[in-house]
Amino acid sequence: MTLRHAVLAALLDGECSGYELAKEFDTRVANFWYARPQQLYTELSGLERDGLVTGRQVVQEMRPNKRLFTVTEAGIGELHRFAAATVRPSFLRDDLLVKVQAVDRLPAAPVIAQLTERARIAAGRTEIFDRVLERLRGDLDEATFLLRGTRIGPYLTCLRGLAFERETRAWCERIAAVLRSRETAARPAT
Secondary structure, eight states, X not given: OXXXXXXXXXXXXXXXXXXXXXXXXXXXXXXXXXXXXXHHHHHHHHHHHTTSEEEEEEOOSSSOOEEEEEEOHHHHHHHHHHHHSOOOOOOOOOHHHHHHHTGGGSOHHHHHHHHHHHHHHHHHXXXXXXXXXXXXXXXXXXXXXXXHOSOOHHHHHHHHHHHHHHHHHHHHHHHHHHHHHHHHHHSOOO
């Protein structure tokens, strides 16, 4: 997958500005694709140049003008080609896991602190995903929404993000507890 496809998928809900796209990425897309705002603006320009999105200028009073982007039929076609392409297996690349891998030869305290911080961040992101899912569902319960909801893709990816953050939190808390217990057990009795 490329940033291009992630941006096209995020624009499927309708016209939005680069700023709105960055907010969308931060809350609903970052669980499977991270991009800095500047990368998004660059990608939007490329997508427009390639005819995959169209942009229009909106003049605003008392605020800078903004540009709103919409996916074109060519952009939808690109997403069709992308959806039909074979997916590669996902992989995990995480600095914290390298530190845990090496913890037998490192002081455990900074690793425990980083695990605790990662668990705190995951807990906060879990709350965000819960709110986003609730907003997407509206008045429907989850089972009804999954069966009859109009735009289910963002909901399904948020479910994955929620599961990931819950697992991350649980794993970090468990590993921090294991390392704390090992430190305690290694201390000489007084």
